Amino acid sequence: MENGGAIFKRATTQWVFMDMLRAGTERVITYDVKVPEADVLKAIRLPQRFCIQGTVQAKVPEVEAPVGGESCVMVNDCLPVLEAIAHLVPAEAPGQTDKVDLRLPETITEQQLQRAAELWAMDQPVVDTCGETIDQATLKLITAHAVSCTPIDRPLPEMPKANVTVTRTILAPIPCQGVVLGFYDSAGNPIGNTFTVKVEVTTDADVIAVGIDEDLPIGWKVTPLDNGGFVYKPSKIQWTYLGLLQAGETRTIVYEVEVPPTLPVEPPPPDGCGIYHAEHIAGVADTGLPCIEDIPIGGDNRVELTKCLNVIVAISRWDVERDTVDLSLSDLITLPQVQRAVAFWLEEEEVPYTCGAKIDFETLKEIIALWLTNTPICEALPSVAPGECQGR
The missing domain is CATH 2.60.40.10 (Immunoglobulins)
Incomplete structure (x- = not known):
């Protein structure tokens, strides 16, 4: 891609400078490396780590030193989920499939975030990840990168501790x-x-x-x-x-x-x-x-x-006309329900749906008090008797 003024020999991957390299100057060589397709590497279990080795030499003075900096790359036929989402091109219409474009930047867009959430919610795999799905921890990481506008190859920013x-x-x-x-x-x-x-x-x-x-x-x-x-x-x-x-x-x-x-x-x-x-x-x-x-x-x-109603609950839900329980009724006891409770008490009859419970003297008094004070059955009775209500 860029030879920095040197002559390149492809067969041996060597560069030779034909001029003198002055002290304090810099020469830059840039080259692309194409990895064989996955089917060519099928004999090798991927992912696999490959390293590049090289030396820099000079004749006058006699110098030989290793090339420093980064030297190894990871080769894989499956993208990590985070990498795939950052380079995802979501399908535009039903029937189409998502695609990955590695030329896209390392930042996650709102559209990519929303698509990641859809894949997470529906338990669907992410394209080009060899069937990997998104778990909640990964979705939170994707969200953190997207909302903070942090590229996925950069650490997330520090934020104050929260309660x-x-x-x-x-x-x-x-x-x-x-x-x-x-x-x-x-x-x-x-x-x-x-x-x-x-x-x-x-x-x-x-x-x-x-x-x-x-x-x-x-x-x-x-x-x-x-x-x-x-x-x-x-x-x-x-x-x-x-x-x-x-x-x-x-x-x-x-x-x-x-x-x-x-x-x-x-x-x-x-x-x-x-x-x-x-x-x-x-x-x-x-x-x-x-x-x-x-x-x-x-x-x-x-x-x-x-499966057994409390006696007072059963009375508050008693449908007098049908003579049975109706759970859709309210928490307020009515006069007809009080009258039915009195009948249960007089006859010492078991109240249906209460697993055999009967209305005793104390329970009947409480039922009457709830009715007279217009108090919902799940609330405490007032400590002072209210004034006389119209119609009673």
């Missing part, structure tokens, strides 16, 4: 009851077996590429309701934020969880102490830049499961 807080809130269909199983609507569809989870992420300093990884019991189905700007990966129940989360900013993820309605659960103890079978949600968060790993997700993690 990232992640909090989970579990919203059960009946807050004071938990998730109930074995209940169906008139069409035969399961009800009461879904709950909502809210995950809030905030930081006191700027961070790039936040990852959320939730771990739920096997068989529980997750449906995102609001990804909060994150990209969701269904196969792993993971979310990744492809941007800068600024200091003081909060991002919220909301998803719904469906528990299999036929899941076996242990019944509550006969003493009625209110202990339910429970499962747990575990999860961690991390960031790409600065690199912060294993951030605990605080807040709620316990999901109570039962």
Whole structure:
């Protein structure tokens, strides 16, 4: 490419200068090396490290010294994922495939970042990587390089340490009851077996590429309701934020969880102490830049499961006309429901869907008090009796 004034002999890869090299001067030789195609190197297991050796010599004075600097290159028929993404030309239309152009710069564009996120979310391999897929750690690294405008062959910049807080809130269909199983609507569809989870992420300093990884019991189905700007990966129940989360900013993820309605659960103890079978949600968060790993997700993690309603819950959901439970009813007890509770008490009859529980004297008083004070069943009764309500 550039001989620096020397004569080049291709057969022996030698250069000879026909003039004197003056002290303090510089000569530059530049040449390209073409590596044989992969099928020619099939006898060699790739990747393989190859090194170039050379000497510089002079006759007057007599000098021979090794050529310094870089000498080895890695030859591979598969690109590293980060390298492939930086040189990716995403497909422009359905049916087309992604391509790699090694003439592109080492920086990652927004288009390349979005395509990387799509490949991650769909578990698809990256072109020219011999089938490699992108995991969450790699996607965060790609995001860090893209957002910070750092070429992939350069180290990422330093960023101030941040305190990232992640909090989970579990919203059960009946807050004071938990998730109930074995209940169906008139069409035969399961009800009461879904709950909502809210995950809030905030930081006191700027961070790039936040990852959320939730771990739920096997068989529980997750449906995102609001990804909060994150990209969701269904196969792993993971979310990744492809941007800068600024200091003081909060991002919220909301998803719904469906528990299999036929899941076996242990019944509550006969003493009625209110202990339910429970499962747990575990999860961690991390960031790409600065690199912060294993951030605990605080807040709620316990999901109570039962096939037996609490007596007061059953009364609040009692459809008097159909004389059965309807879980879609509210937390407020009505007069007809109180009257039905009185009938259960007078007849000492077991309340359906409560695993054989009956209404005793104290429970009936509480039901009546909840009705008279218009208090939702999941809230504490007021300490002072309210004024007389119109219509009572």
